Every structure is written in structure tokens, then in C-alpha cells.
Amino acid sequence: MSNSTRRFVIYCLARCVTGIKDPISMPGTVDELALVAALHTGDEAVFAELVEQHSPSMLRVARGYVPSHEIAEEVVQETWIALLKGISKFEGRSTIRTWLFTVMINIAKARGIRERRDADAEIAAYTGGTVDPARFRPPDSAKWPGHWKEHAEPSPFPDTPEGSVLGNELVAVARRELDKLPERQRIVVTLRDILGFESGEVCELLQISVANQRVLLHRGRAAVRQVLEDYLADVS
Amino acid sequence: MDCNELVELVTAYLDEWLDPETRARLDLHLLECDGCQNYLQQFRATLSTVGKIRDEQLDPLYRARLLDTFRDWR
Numbered sequence: 001m002s003n004s005t006r007r008f009v010i011y012c013l014a015r016c017v018t019g020i021k022d023p024i025s026m027p028g029t030v031d032e033l034a035l036v037a038a039l040h041t042g043d044e045a046v047f048a049e050l051v052e053q054h055s056p057s058m059l060r061v062a063r064g065y066v067p068s069h070e071i072a073e074e075v076v077q078e079t080w081i082a083l084l085k086g087i088s089k090f091e092g093r094s095t096i097r098t099w100l101f102t103v104m105i106n107i108a109k110a111r112g113i114r115e116r117r118d119a120d121a122e123i124a125a126y127t128g129g130t131v132d133p134a135r136f137r138p139p140d141s142a143k144w145p146g147h148w149k150e151h152a153e154p155s156p157f158p159d160t161p162e163g164s165v166l167g168n169e170l171v172a173v174a175r176r177e178l179d180k181l182p183e184r185q186r187i188v189v190t191l192r193d194i195l196g197f198e199s200g201e202v203c204e205l206l207q208i209s210v211a212n213q214r215v216l217l218h219r220g221r222a223a224v225r226q227v228l229e230d231y232l233a234d235v236s
Numbered sequence: 237m238d239c240n241e242l243v244e245l246v247t248a249y250l251d252e253w254l255d256p257e258t259r260a261r262l263d264l265h266l267l268e269c270d271g272c273q274n275y276l277q278q279f280r281a282t283l284s285t286v287g288k289i290r291d292e293q294l295d296p297l298y299r300a301r302l303l304d305t306f307r308d309w310r
Contacts, residue, residue, distance in 0.1 A: 042310040044303065051302045056291030073298055080302055084309040129244060136240040146238025153271035157281040171288045178289065193286045199251065210253075218247035225282040 033092040040087060051080065054097060057195055058104050064183040065108035075111055079104040098201060101191075105205055130222030157232060166235070170228055177227040178220075184208075185220035192217055237265045242272050246279050 038046040055076055062072040082103050083096075090099070135152035139145045148154075160167030178186055187206065191197040197205070203213055242265055248254050249262055266273055294302075 044306055044310075047306045048299075048303060051299065052294065055294055055299075055302065060291055073301075077302060077305060081305055081309070084306065129240065131240070131243045133240070136238075144238075146240045147269070148239050148271035154274040154278050156274050156277045160281075160285075167285075167288075170285045174282070174285045175289045178286065189286065193283055194289050196287075214248055214251070214253060217251075218244070221247060221279065221282060221286070222243075224286055225278055228282055228285065229278060 032096050035096065036087060036090050036092060039084070050096065054100055055080075057190070058100060060190055061101065061187055062104060062108045064187045065105070065112040067112075071111060072108070075104060075108045078107050082107070097195075098197075101197075101205055130219055131226075154229065157228065169235075170231065173227055173231045174224050177224045181220050181223060185216045185223070188213055188216040189220035189224070193221070237261045239265075239269060239272050239275075242266075242269075243275055246276060249276075250279070250283075 035046055035050065058076045058079065059069075059072050062075045063069060066072050066075060079100055083090075083100060090096075135149060137143070137145050137147050137149055158166065160170060178189060181189065184206075188202060191202045191205065192199070199210065199213060202208075203210055206213070208216075242262055245254065245258070245262060249259065254262065266276065
């Protein structure tokens with residue numbers, strides 16, 4: 001671990017005093033201080049459980065920063081090493097998950113060879129809509145400009161009970177579209193809508209403004225909505 | 237508020253980021269517009285679907301590598 005990364009890990013551990021609560025209850029979540037205590041005593045089963053629970057989503061997010069899956073794996077591995085090295089300073093006042101993602105994103109950024117661009121300027125540069133403008137009446141329409149054209153109005157999506165065939169298909173369609181989103185949109189949608197991070201946490205993790213988080217989130221969600229609508233139009 | 241304006245505000249609406257005046261205009265529009273009601277329903281259904289995405293299982297070789305780091309540390 002580089003000195004700057006070590007300093008950052010210590011900084012994160014020292015900052016774990018914000019009392020952020022885990023917004024969703026993940027399977028297998030137990031009292032985190034007990035987990036940390038078990039790690040101290042060298043309990044490999046506890047480590048294995050944490051690895052199983054968090055590594056897949058860490059890999060997904062890390063991949064948005066680095067050019068290959070292999071490097072994402074190294075980043076995640078370094079993050080676990082950082083956790084183990086810093087475990088004696090972990091006070092359990094933030095969740096382990098928030099801690100892991102904060103450290104992981106920092107390591108991933110340092111490893112990322114992608115061109116650095118001004119994130120905020122890049123987001124602000126985009127001004128297009130998220131729904132095909134052809135679905136709305138033109139601005140010079142005599143009647144209801146800007147409203148849905150006849151036959152272009154959205155129809156409700158069907159109810160899909162948990163585990164239903166259509167429900168599973170829609171999840172697969174959504175996943176494929178998520179993987180295709182521009183990386184910042186993908187990361188924000190993953191953190192907010194799959195992993196359940198709160199808005200403030202996401203802004204802090206990604207160092208973006210609330211307004212830009214909202215733009216990225218909305219564009220990502222709207223793109224997924226569009227492919228689901230197309231898919232449902234095809235199957236009905 | 238027009239429909240093409242409303243569709244861009246849905247995330248802000250659902251996350252309660254709208255100022256009260258804009259929120260009121262949006263709520264009033266929804267009362268009168270089936271298309272936008274349906275759009276909002278689609279958007280909520282989309283969030284629910286995305287929320288069900290789960291990551292794949294870890295590659296067993298990679299999992300073993302991570303567990304090795306634990307053994308090295310201990």
C-alpha cells in the first residue's frame with residue numbers, strides 16, 4: 001500500500017464517526033462490531049462471509065474506474081487488505097460497507113488510467129431529454145404543445161410477482177442496459193438503486209454535487225425505463 | 237407544466253428534491269394526465285426491477301485469492 005493510500009485509510013477510519021445507517025438490510029448482516037472483533041481473533045469464516053457479501057458489488061463499481069476486470073479485482077483485493085490492516089482502528093460508527101466503498105473508490109481512482117475530465121462540466125454539457133422528443137406534440141402545436149401525442153402515451157407496466165417469468169426477464173433486460181450505461185450513470189444507479197446508498201453518501205463517495213448526482217441518476221434510470229418499455233411492447 | 241417537462245423531473249420528484257411550488261405543479265399535472273401517471277408508474281416499476289439486480293457469484297479462484305490475503309494477514 002502506498003503512503004498516500006495508507007494515510008487515506010487512516011483518515012477514513014478516523015472519520016467513521018458520522019453514524020451513517022445502512023439503508024437496506026443485507027442478508028446476513030449482524031452487529032458489525034462483533035464482526036470486527038471476530039476478524040481480530042482471526043475468524044476466517046467471518047472474513048469469508050464479508051468477502052462473499054460485498055466483493056461482487058465492489059467489483060461492479062470498481063470496474064467503472066479502471067480499464068479491465070483484472071485491475072478491478074486487484075483494487076478490490078487491495079481494499080480488503082486495507083481493511084485488515086486498519087481493522088484495529090475501526091470503531092463501527094460507519095458501516096463496514098460504507099468504509100469499504102470509500103476506500104475502494106479511492107484506490108480505484110489512483111489506479112484508473114482513464115482520462116481525467118472535469119466531471120461537473122461534462123455532466124452540465126448534456127442538455128438533451130431522456131424521452132424521445134417525437135413522442136410529444138411540437139412547441140408550435142395548436143393544441144397542448146409539449147404533451148404526449150396520441151398513441152405515444154406510456155401504458156402502465158404489468159405487475160410482475162416476485163420470481164415470475166416476466167419479472168425475471170425484466171431484471172435481465174435491466175441488467176444488460178445497466179451494463180451499457182456510461183460509467184458515471186452506471187455507478188450512481190448501482191450505488192443508489194441496487195445497493196441502497198443514500199444520496200448524501202453517494203455525493204461524498206463520488207465527489208459530485210447533489211445536482212449532478214440527480215442528473216446522472218435520472219438519465220440512467222430513464223434509459224433503463226426505455227428498454228423495459230420497448231421489451232414489454234415486443235412481448236405483448 | 238407540460239408532459240415533456242414532467243418526464244425530466246421524475247427522479248427529483250421521487251427523491252423529494254423539488255421545491256414545493258414545482259412539486260405542486262407536478263402533482264396538479266398528474267391529476268389530469270393519464271400518460272404522465274403511467275410514466276410515473278413505469279418509472280417506479282423500473283426502480284423496483286433495477287433493485288432486484290443481483291451481482292453474479294464470485295469467481296471461485298478469485299474468492300480463494302481473497303481468502304489467502306486473510307491467511308497471510310493473520
